[in-house]
Amino acid sequence: MSFEIDVERRLGDTRIALRAPGDSAKSAGQSGGGGLTALFGPSGAGKTSVLNMVAGLLRPDRGRIAVAGQVLFDSASGIDLPPERRRAGYVFQDGRLFPHRRVRDNLLYGWRLAPPAERWIGIEQTVEFLGIDHLMHRWPRTLSGGEAQRVAIGRALLSGPRFLLMDEPLSSLDAARREEILRVIERVRDELGLPILYVSHDSGEVARLACAIIPLGG
Numbered sequence: 001m002s003f004e005i006d007v008e009r010r011l012g013d014t015r016i017a018l019r020a021p022g023d024s025a026k027s028a029g030q031s032g033g034g035g036l037t038a039l040f041g042p043s044g045a046g047k048t049s050v051l052n053m054v055a056g057l058l059r060p061d062r063g064r065i066a067v068a069g070q071v072l073f074d075s076a077s078g079i080d081l082p083p084e085r086r087r088a089g090y091v092f093q094d095g096r097l098f099p100h101r102r103v104r105d106n107l108l109y110g111w112r113l114a115p116p117a118e119r120w121i122g123i124e125q126t127v128e129f130l131g132i133d134h135l136m137h138r139w140p141r142t143l144s145g146g147e148a149q150r151v152a153i154g155r156a157l158l159s160g161p162r163f164l165l166m167d168e169p170l171s172s173l174d175a176a177r178r179e180e181i182l183r184v185i186e187r188v189r190d191e192l193g194l195p196i197l198y199v200s201h202d203s204g205e206v207a208r209l210a211c212a213i214i215p216l217g218g
């Protein structure tokens with residue numbers, strides 16, 4: 001498994017503790033350095049908090065986080081890479097596109113953020129991969145939920161990530177759009193070779209998408 005996560009963090013009255021050594025989680029059918037790992041658990045279990053710890057947005061009280069062999073955080077040896085050096089592509093529940101930028105400029109935002117040496121996919125290739133050519137001049141407010149999520153995935157890919165963090169990316173979509181974006185995520189998983197950490201509380205989604213499962217809470 002690409003994600004090695006052993007963290008503890010207190011948030012108010014809640015204590016989040018997760019121990020998922022890369023080699024002991026349930027794992028099957030994973031190839032190369034990619035694969036989709038599901039962080040699965042009920043509401044309030046701490047899934048988003050763990051994702052934020054992997055992204056470098058929330059500091060664990062103690063522990064160690066490594067992705068594809070690269071250590072991002074290790075309290076014992078004082079390693080704590082800042083978010084921009086972790087090179088995570090983050091996809092949220094609701095897309096969170098910049099409302100004042102057209103689709104093309106939302107995509108270019110990710111591209112401009114990436115140091116040139118870290119860019120491994122270009123704008124044209126991303127647009128073709130996601131089938132969003134016809135949306136390039138649209139404003140985010142005119143997009144359907146599924147279209148917005150495709151653009152959000154494109155923006156994340158164009159930031160040159162070494163791995164993707166996806167926080168319930170289907171939860172704001174209706175059934176038809178969920179199926180559409182499920183297929184996009186399957187193609188990202190199977191064709192791009194990027195490790196993906198995918199938050200969900202939906203067992204059907206996890207069964208369909210996950211190569212490995214990290215249970216949390218419940």
Ligand SMILES: Nc1ncnc2c1ncn2[C@@H]1O[C@H](COP(=O)(O)OP(=O)(O)OP(=O)(O)O)[C@@H](O)[C@H]1O
Pocket residue numbers: 011012013014041042043044045046047048049050201
């Ligand atoms: N800043 C904070 N201060 C106090 N408690 C917090 C803070 N942030 C999160 N929590 C609590 O930590 C717990 C975990 O929250 P988190 O959002 O990580 O859960 P989750 O599993 O992602 O939930 P959901 O599926 O509902 O999004 C919750 O009980 C939440 O209320």
